[in-house]
Amino acid sequence: MNIEQKIRQAALEAVEKLYGVADEASVQISKTRKEFAGDYTLVVFPLLKASRKSPDATANEIGEYLAANHPDVEGFNVIKGFLNISLRASFWAARFEEIAADPEFGRGASTGRTVMVEYSSPNTNKPLHLGHIRNNLLGWSVAEILRECGDTVLKGNLVNDRGIHICKSMLAWQMFGGGETPESTGMKGDHLVGKYYVEFDKRYKAEQRELMAQGVTEEEAKKSAPMILAAQEMLRKWEARDPEVYALWERMNGWVYDGFERTYRRLGVDFDRMYYESQTYLLGKSLVEEGLARGVFYRRDDGSVWCDLTADGLDEKLLLRADGTSVYMTQDLGTAYRRFEDERLDALIYVVGNEQNYHFQVLKLLLAKLGYGEWADAIYHLSYGMVELPEGKMKSREGTVVDADDLVEGMVETAREMSAELGKLDGLSTEEAAEIAETVGLGALKYFILKVDPRKTMLFDPRESIDFNGNTGPFIQYTHARIRSVLRKGAEISRNADGGLGGAGDGNCEIVYVPQELELIKMLCDYPAVVRQAGESHSPSLVAAYAYDLAKLYNSYYHDHSILKESAEAVRDFRLRLSAEVAGVIRRAMRLLGIIVPERM
RNA sequence: GGUCUCGUAGCUCAGUUGGAUAGAGCAACAGCCUUCUAAGCUGUCGGUCAAGCGUUCGAGUCGCUUCGAGAUCACCA
Numbered sequence: 311m312n313i314e315q316k317i318r319q320a321a322l323e324a325v326e327k328l329y330g331v332a333d334e335a336s337v338q339i340s341k342t343r344k345e346f347a348g349d350y351t352l353v354v355f356p357l358l359k360a361s362r363k364s365p366d367a368t369a370n371e372i373g374e375y376l377a378a379n380h381p382d383v384e385g386f387n388v389i390k391g392f393l394n395i396s397l398r399a400s401f402w403a404a405r406f407e408e409i410a411a412d413p414e415f416g417r418g419a420s421t422g423r424t425v426m427v428e429y430s431s432p433n434t435n436k437p438l439h440l441g442h443i444r445n446n447l448l449g450w451s452v453a454e455i456l457r458e459c460g461d462t463v464l465k466g467n468l469v470n471d472r473g474i475h476i477c478k479s480m481l482a483w484q485m486f487g488g489g490e491t492p493e494s495t496g497m498k499g500d501h502l503v504g505k506y507y508v509e510f511d512k513r514y515k516a517e518q519r520e521l522m523a524q525g526v527t528e529e530e531a532k533k534s535a536p537m538i539l540a541a542q543e544m545l546r547k548w549e550a551r552d553p554e555v556y557a558l559w560e561r562m563n564g565w566v567y568d569g570f571e572r573t574y575r576r577l578g579v580d581f582d583r584m585y586y587e588s589q590t591y592l593l594g595k596s597l598v599e600e601g602l603a604r605g606v607f608y609r610r611d612d613g614s615v616w617c618d619l620t621a622d623g624l625d626e627k628l629l630l631r632a633d634g635t636s637v638y639m640t641q642d643l644g645t646a647y648r649r650f651e652d653e654r655l656d657a658l659i660y661v662v663g664n665e666q667n668y669h670f671q672v673l674k675l676l677l678a679k680l681g682y683g684e685w686a687d688a689i690y691h692l693s694y695g696m697v698e699l700p701e702g703k704m705k706s707r708e709g710t711v712v713d714a715d716d717l718v719e720g721m722v723e724t725a726r727e728m729s730a731e732l733g734k735l736d737g738l739s740t741e742e743a744a745e746i747a748e749t750v751g752l753g754a755l756k757y758f759i760l761k762v763d764p765r766k767t768m769l770f771d772p773r774e775s776i777d778f779n780g781n782t783g784p785f786i787q788y789t790h791a792r793i794r795s796v797l798r799k800g801a802e803i804s805r806n807a808d809g810g811l812g813g814a815g816d817g818n819c820e821i822v823y824v825p826q827e828l829e830l831i832k833m834l835c836d837y838p839a840v841v842r843q844a845g846e847s848h849s850p851s852l853v854a855a856y857a858y859d860l861a862k863l864y865n866s867y868y869h870d871h872s873i874l875k876e877s878a879e880a881v882r883d884f885r886l887r888l889s890a891e892v893a894g895v896i897r898r899a900m901r902l903l904g905i906i907v908p909e910r911m
Numbered sequence: 912g913g914u915c916u917c918g919u920a921g922c923u924c925a926g927u928u929g930g931a932u933a934g935a936g937c938a939a940c941a942g943c944c945u946u947c948u949a950a951g952c953u954g955u956c957g958g959u960c961a962a963g964c965g966u967u968c969g970a971g972u973c974g975c976u977u978c979g980a981g982a983u984c985a986c987c988a
């Protein structure tokens with residue numbers, strides 16, 4: 311039970327004793343706002359019916375009861391129907407000792423739940439871009455947060471390695487590639503394959519224009535252009551396991567995987583389970599057959615298979631094309647089936663953009679219709695918002711796509727320049743300097759993405775570099791580095807001094823805390839609840855906001871009070887220990903965001 | 912057209928079961944380094960929470976309407 315819950319319990323007890331009722335819903339406890347004295351606040355308005363007294367009288371009555379019956383309550387004040395309760399410094403001192411004694415502070419006990427978080431899920435026909443970065447960072451962070459909350463978490467990646475779009479880049483490379491390879495060009499494999507995906511589109515569009523010039527309608531031109539017909543033919547061959555097409559597919563996918571692997575490693579994301587649609591689409595097809603047999607789906611005259619969802623307020627959904635090849639939904643059904651069968655999941659979280667809300671609505675509905683209602687209920691679509699540019703959505707046709715590798719490299723480069731400018735790299739080896747640039751550059755990028763509520767569309771302006779000052783990753787990293795620096799010096803002093811610094815327990819009863827010290831302890835106490843709430847709402851942004859607030863509060867403390875120059879040994883000792891705990895919680899919180907906090911920067 | 916999401920300071924964002932005088936950062940301006948790292952600290956400026964109506968002790972938060980922006984409804988994924 312956390313502190314807020316204990317206060318609530320006490321208030322509930324007071325209300326019951328005083329008014330003879332115990333209505334849980336009407337006892338509202340929240341943290342007292344900064345501008346008022348006190349730690350926790352009880353809103354008494356909902357209790358007036360029971361007390362039959364004025365707001366102030368009710369609040370005073372409850373306050374007096376709490377002060378008399380709970381030794382940790384130091385006092386209270388009443389303002390306009392708000393009862394502000396203050397707890398004793400000794401209470402907070404005890405909480406601090408608990409935190410300091412817990413090396414895994416914030417980690418929850420095992421929930422017994424097994425959860426899979428699916429994220430990343432790239433297509434193997436083009437390199438990753440800014441949108442994928444948000445997906446990867448979010449998915450990784452949500453998985454780590456849930457793990458910290460006590461769930462058994464599996465990170466899953468479903469690679470979209472088959473389909474008409476893959477055939478497009480294969481075809482273009484076959485036709486115009488001239489045998490180019492990553493080795494021969496020095497290009498990262500995913501970028502090379504992406505180049506041919508773009509090439510396909512260019513040629514295909516040209517063919518359409520040509521046909522339309524001959525009087526063919528746009529729609530007809532789209533369907534009958536030779537390029538698209540060839541791609542469709544290639545997909546049929548692939549599903550028939552044509553050896554030549556299959557070999558080409560394996561070769562080009564291999565290039566892409568090498569490229570993705572490098573991007574993933576640099577971003578610091580990882581996976582416990584890899585799924586490939588090429589290995590699950592057949593399962594999906596058999597599920598569709600099952601649905602046909604049971605009359606859930608139906609076949610049209612042209613051979614295509616559909617599900618009629620109009621009774622559920624949706625449209626008709628295609629599940630197999632007329633030529634028998636499968637679509638996105640077909641393979642997704644198969645993958646969902648495989649996962650639930652193999653892993654006994656209590657929850658399956660899909661980290662997928664909100665542009666696919668409809669798809670997941672349909673997926674759950676189809677699973678339920680097929681008789682897997684339990685699985686459908688266990689699926690949660692973490693529907694995150696798009697990253698937009700000032701001119702709107704990224705469009706590959708207009709060349710406005712922000713490439714993931716370029717973006718990361720740019721951030722690291724900026725971090726390097728800024729560090730050098732500030733003289734932070736003086737006296738460091740090349741390796742150390744490079745490591746700091748990498749840590750800070752990625753820290754800025756990750757924090758920039760993760761501080762925003764996942765559900766909201768966010769804006770990224772490539773012309774303005776991501777900040778390194780203010781509410782940013784580097785700000786928090788810097789706070790940590792500064793604390794670590796103080797701690798290193800503190801340890802040195804203690805080595806040189808005779809008796810060293812005092813031990814943890816000696817004389818701590820007499821320390822008079824400055825206000826910021828109490829505030830820091832209280833904020834440290836909040837950390838586990840923040841992690842839990844972030845897990846429940848799948849929002850790393852809550853952890854980001856917390857880490858920022860903690861760093862900010864510490865910075866003002868650091869500015870106002872000297873630690874190493876403090877003459878009273880017990881006070882100096884406490885300040886060092888408090889600083890160490892702040893650094894520790896910052897490190898733990900930032901780790902959940904995938905951000906490394908450096909020892910120096 | 913149907914369904915859904917969003918609209919908070921010049922800009923980027925917080926504000927999560929409805930609670931007190933709506934908060935940060937950036938930008939602008941004014942201060943603070945002989946003192947533990949100034950990627951820092953302090954202050955000033957900046958708001959009709961898109962608009963209106965309603966629900967109630969109380970609404971940025973809940974409901975309805977209007978306006979504005981976006982997503983989606985593919986034999987693309």
